[in-house]
Amino acid sequence: MKDKNGNVQPPYLGAAYYPEDWPEEEMDYDISMMKKAGITVARIGEFAWHKMEPEPGTYDFAWLHKIVDTLGEAGIAVVMGTPTATPPRWLIKLYPDVVTQNADGVKTNHGGRRHCCSNNPEYRKYSAAIVEQMAKEFGDDPTIIGWQIDNEIYASGDGCFCPHCQKAFHEKLEQKYGTIDHLNRSWNLNLFSQWYDAFEEIPAPCHAWHNPHLMLEWRIKQNESHVDFVRMQAEILHAYVHVPVGTDTMPFNGMDYRDMTEALDIVQFNHYNVPDNLYCSALWFDYLRTLKEHPFWNTETATCWNGSTAIGQSIKPEGYNRVNSWMPIALGGEANMYWIWRTHWAGHELVHGSVLDSTGRPMHIFGEVQDVADSYAKTADFIRETRVATEVAFHFTSLNWNMFSTQSVVSDLSYMDTLNQSFYKPVIDSGLRPDVIDAAQDLSAYKVLFSPLMMTLEEKGLETRIRQWVQDGGVWVVGPLSDIRNSYGARYTHEYFGFLEKLTGARWMYGIPDREGRVAVQWNDGDAFHGDKWYDVFDESPENTLAVYTEGHSAFIGKSAIISRTVGKGRVIIVGTIPSYDDMKRIVAMSCDLAGVEHGRSEGSVMVSPRRGSRNGLILIEYANAPGAYELSREMKNLLTGATCSGRLELAPYEIAVLEELP
Amino acid sequence: MKDKNGNVQPPYLGAAYYPEDWPEEEMDYDISMMKKAGITVARIGEFAWHKMEPEPGTYDFAWLHKIVDTLGEAGIAVVMGTPTATPPRWLIKLYPDVVTQNADGVKTNHGGRRHCCSNNPEYRKYSAAIVEQMAKEFGDDPTIIGWQIDNEIYASGDGCFCPHCQKAFHEKLEQKYGTIDHLNRSWNLNLFSQWYDAFEEIPAPCHAWHNPHLMLEWRIKQNESHVDFVRMQAEILHAYVHVPVGTDTMPFNGMDYRDMTEALDIVQFNHYNVPDNLYCSALWFDYLRTLKEHPFWNTETATCWNGSTAIGQSIKPEGYNRVNSWMPIALGGEANMYWIWRTHWAGHELVHGSVLDSTGRPMHIFGEVQDVADSYAKTADFIRETRVATEVAFHFTSLNWNMFSTQSVVSDLSYMDTLNQSFYKPVIDSGLRPDVIDAAQDLSAYKVLFSPLMMTLEEKGLETRIRQWVQDGGVWVVGPLSDIRNSYGARYTHEYFGFLEKLTGARWMYGIPDREGRVAVQWNDGDAFHGDKWYDVFDESPENTLAVYTEGHSAFIGKSAIISRTVGKGRVIIVGTIPSYDDMKRIVAMSCDLAGVEHGRSEGSVMVSPRRGSRNGLILIEYANAPGAYELSREMKNLLTGATCSGRLELAPYEIAVLEELP
């Protein structure tokens, strides 16, 4: 897609390109095939530090200029990556301590990626230098439409245990807790005589059965170290670069993407979901959309399969690439980029799915890529002139992600999996398009707010803002396992919840684990209700009760499992268990009805994205490779087929419909 | 329960209480709720070293006196724990080598429990000092009815590999074997040229494929180190304290509880069994009862579920707490104590089941705890005035536990699991109450002795005593996998058994592994017999044969699997395989009939504990949450219901009956 000046315009269809790993003479062929495929943007540069700086302080960018220029001449825009994920061997030789260490003090070897510690000053120094050199060289290059800092930076496993990381951890604790006694008391360290006399005595979370508060703070600090490292690069780039700067992230291990993108201009995001969990990407897109004004970029996804030296996946059903390529665009992004343009011929990842095989031959998916390019072209104006519009919100926060990772209340409860399967999927399958929001997000635009698994609400004043929003008329669906810990991960000592009882007047009695079917619940209308893993029991009047316990223990049979309390002009529905898919859809319907939010127009697995702007419409995505349908509220035109539609619109498996309201 | 002087009397209902982890003002509330629940004993102090000795040599017991006094004033007795399981951070700072090390030399961090090595001299010195200070302070306190040394002390995993442990290992070997050549020959160390030239050359069992004899001795010594550490504390306490001193143990990893309790006055025992394996606690109670004259204390068990930061269990069926709380009392103990009174509000174990939730609200199980307190009160005199009476014994020894852990003969054979499931359960389900005895126990009181999985009988002269006991008329059910190793874990070289052939005249031919059903056996009456994992084949005459092989290999079809030999006035039944549950019950019945021991009055899973003393009776426990029954031999009164019973007494699921013989 290009504008009238010949500049590439969104929505972008891109691919990661590593010409430095190939003979120079391959470039013309590759570019000709990119044109044929409909690729408009190439992501380059991210792992080529050694080629840019073959010896310390000696830079060579001529080869890279040539690549950028050749792409530009061919009308292909460039996203330029800083190569800090792959420091050259000479850096490790100069400073052997620059690498990450595991808990046993074993150092990571050169030979992979991200082997240097983000807190290491020498690594930071050399990273800053190469970034500044690149920025000077390419800051004004018109072919470059955006920058990418580093690559998929996050704390792997438990992170790095090097002395710099331990020091940073201690400094963070001192900054947060002020005095060591405050920390000791906050973490209840009389318990087990753990009491520390100084911040620097606090160990990293290894080689002992550590308390969950220490483990939580460690995770938070490990992620912050990477945020700091990215911010350092952003500050350098911003001095030279005038196009958006981002960092391509991966949804792993509790990274806080609001923090990560604070100093950046754009959210860049990589995902490698597969048919079974494709909808989990939608949760991320619904979240990323809320972080920046600028539409996000899906910087990496696979055309067909993942693999380094071995493929563990099967061929994806035909049409999957269409849905996978459209989802980020439909949900508020402006780019979809494949990893990788052409499979590496040697080294790592030499069997990864791509657009071209390492032989240069098109992969079987090539035609599907062309179709995506065509469909983008047909709808580009509509995409650019509209934004996603929604009335409901759905909570997700990194603090709670990390808190569940360090204390999951019931075992085998994965925060992300449960959030996706038990809560998010029923919401989107109800025909809703939620904003997925974190604690910082303003609530005023929403009529319904879902807050499951928000173990703590003590984050960025959220508690106060929710209180006001409910008083003003919001419908808040909260729980299970929400508001049960303070910001350190400690329990409340006189009430089970931080403020839910005070807000609603409800009274919690018991929390009950069960995965053997000993507990049973019933809706007021007599329908059986099946929860999972955890049950909160409330002592509540029948008029405020939606579902009661029918089996479990005589101490709580007849008591309430789901309650609904009027608060000011609003309503609070407390869900006392992890509901089944159907029961969660029932809760969604009840809460939307209360709030006057339209729902239930989807049949099957049809995801809807309402679009508003200078034009109006909606995008439908059948995401389960099965027939689906959507009940249109008015006559619309399908911009992909040209057909006019109204009433019940049937969608074929993996069909996309881009629908514009007729005037 | 209190006596006429207002002193708390057994049976005790107790709970672990950590007031040092809570604001002082919570204590009155907690105590009022203890009174309401019927709790008569609080276990305190065990993890509070830092609070008692905030700096090296500076002690503060004022706060602890206040707690003891407040409890005492409320009529709640105290069990005082020494806090040596949780040394303060300053000890590790002063002596960084005081902590345990893994096989790679990695040191355990501060932050959990039991991180210091029981063999470390500095740790021992500071432990002795805090224990002596506590003993001086509280030795005469009338509220304290017992002391507990440390907490759940045992060798975790392979134990500690620090230099002190390695030295202790070498000293133990020298003491046991005398000369290095004796060790080399005993362990057959010409094999693989392993021959050592000095004791100090012998490695810890890591980083090589080690022989089983070395591994066995290491396990034994690791446990002994903890026994020594406890003994050191006991000697200090005994100088100041006049109530029983014990240590609360966990049934893990081959610890020898006879050794452990030798220097102590009382057996204290923690267990966290669940419905499916509750009967395994009974084996322990049947064993612990034999170790000391004083009735044992069940110092820890859960009211409802375990959990540190995550609960892996489900709500237990109603009534489980009754059975779990009654079992130690019925089987010869005088205390049942819950862990924990009130769930921690932060730190470790903040989701563990308790009596009060961390909010202070009663857990759903609160009423069940009250019921237990009531039932203890109704029967307290009967419990105190009677002892468990039995005619049968069942072997269990720590040496064999450790030997199976280091050479299990057939893979996936867990000594404890097989002992419980394949042998102990059929015995107790036959309506027998066995003493579970180790090698040291006198045999003269028993008519039947079961010795399965007694890999070695070379322990404390057991062989000689069994020989005499059988000659005098005992019925000995022995095997499988018994008497097949000497005390070092070596095989015999000319006979398969150490003395079974010599004792009985039987002749062993083959030992056959099978878990694919290739081997089949038949009782003499033609019933099929199904063994498991291992089969011994005997060349035995039909008149001494109870079961023969019908499938497997022509070398042994028609040969004998279970044989019965008259020896002196007694009988030896050698069981050549791990029998099924039903076949083991058949063996139990045969042997009891031979010995004139009454059996078979139970139906279902009803455990019986005959009680004799100044009054007589029995206690029945339905332990499987299913209907059961027991055929009474005479008219009795159920002290819990007041009803008079005779003949077939039906028990409801999880019912307890405390029955006294009518005069």
Next chain:
Amino acid sequence: MKDKNGNVQPPYLGAAYYPEDWPEEEMDYDISMMKKAGITVARIGEFAWHKMEPEPGTYDFAWLHKIVDTLGEAGIAVVMGTPTATPPRWLIKLYPDVVTQNADGVKTNHGGRRHCCSNNPEYRKYSAAIVEQMAKEFGDDPTIIGWQIDNEIYASGDGCFCPHCQKAFHEKLEQKYGTIDHLNRSWNLNLFSQWYDAFEEIPAPCHAWHNPHLMLEWRIKQNESHVDFVRMQAEILHAYVHVPVGTDTMPFNGMDYRDMTEALDIVQFNHYNVPDNLYCSALWFDYLRTLKEHPFWNTETATCWNGSTAIGQSIKPEGYNRVNSWMPIALGGEANMYWIWRTHWAGHELVHGSVLDSTGRPMHIFGEVQDVADSYAKTADFIRETRVATEVAFHFTSLNWNMFSTQSVVSDLSYMDTLNQSFYKPVIDSGLRPDVIDAAQDLSAYKVLFSPLMMTLEEKGLETRIRQWVQDGGVWVVGPLSDIRNSYGARYTHEYFGFLEKLTGARWMYGIPDREGRVAVQWNDGDAFHGDKWYDVFDESPENTLAVYTEGHSAFIGKSAIISRTVGKGRVIIVGTIPSYDDMKRIVAMSCDLAGVEHGRSEGSVMVSPRRGSRNGLILIEYANAPGAYELSREMKNLLTGATCSGRLELAPYEIAVLEELP
């Protein structure tokens, strides 16, 4: 078996014997039982270094002479082992660095086997010395019929990471690649900025996500280190010894047995297969036969089960020992030896199956051993006067084994398992006796060659020789996953195959992973065809196509999965997937028909070994314990039964037939 001079003659029936681990007085009994069992050869010495050299440089062979002499006097021949697998403790004391190290630098402890590093100079020095001493002592001993160097020497796991190994790795790389830039380019090390500036900078494959080329070279060098160590011993022995010298190997971890046996006179081989995978031994025998002129020795196999301190197996079906003992003889060997003669009474492996139990009593298998001895005796002349004769070959190479271990293309693809199950078994069940050949083997004798999973053909000029052989009329069945990597494990950049397209003119389009059944294939006659894990798609004309795709993706439905191309006088059949058992048999039949090779005379699991020489015949082995049959082409005499047979010969489960053509 003895010749007319009283010397023991092949086929040998032997057992490993460790008299040094037993009292001297046991030897007479053991030898009398060997005679009874029919054992003609004892393997001794292999682990007795400490007894031979109790102190550094002090040798004692008197005891060993006595053993050899006593065996010799009893008419039992000896295979003498060098004891270098078990260095004495004093060596580790003198040189603590002599032991292997893991990736974390943790040293292996004394206490097992093979704990010293084959690259360590001190270990080599002392090994050379003990071997030379032994050679001098026993080089002319007439009782000794062969020597065995060390025992089961191979790289365990990832091998040794000690400094000597790292240095050897760097030297190997320098020798192979010449310059570091050549290595950097060959491994595509611009990728991830991995570029090395010197060979000594290259890390061992640990503590990073390493590239597959580095991992491949490490594996190759680790194995070469052991080959060098064995060669060093062979050179010493050859100066003194006049009987065949070998080393008893285990089929593990990519060892190259051609390299290993290059400096040796004979192939010695240990295996411990069980009924389910017994045929996998046949692949090894078919391979080992091709390495040396001298018939190989099966130096170790179990009579009944394996076990060190625990047995994980079940009793084997009766007759299994017959088949297991006959297979090496039938397939070209001249010895079958059991491990172990008499189970160790202590130390390691004290529950291993044997001929005598540690008690000295015969195991249940004793009669089966006697039967084997009898059957060898009846057929010995025929065995000695004939050799295995075959017209087909089947590729297996260590380079490809190692390459699949470092990059398996699709996950969970084990080279050896897939080779055995999906390719080798259908070949032998088609009544063929293949030579299993590596890349060095001359092809001219064969009419059909199977080359599945030959990831690289760039080995020892194989590509050129295959090209010529096909031109000359050979029928080559190649693929899947063959010819897709160069010798470094890199992909080709312009064609998928190294030379298959050039050779045949075929055109590869796509490679597709699938394990969910999304891809389907059909034979030309309409039969459904089921492949596994991987599918190659060819753009091929119908006349050259044997099977086409019917499901998967519209990009390749109707394209070809198996193609057949005429090349010169020969034919190339490219198999694009891992076929099912039945489909592979179909491919075998088609290719044999094309080549005029007889096939299909077997029914069930009857393995055939045609024998040619001064007499002619064949040996049949029913190897699945089920009825089978073979269609004889002429009248023959069964040397085991004396019966004359013709036409369809039925074999009972586990029956052996040694058939000689009647004149």
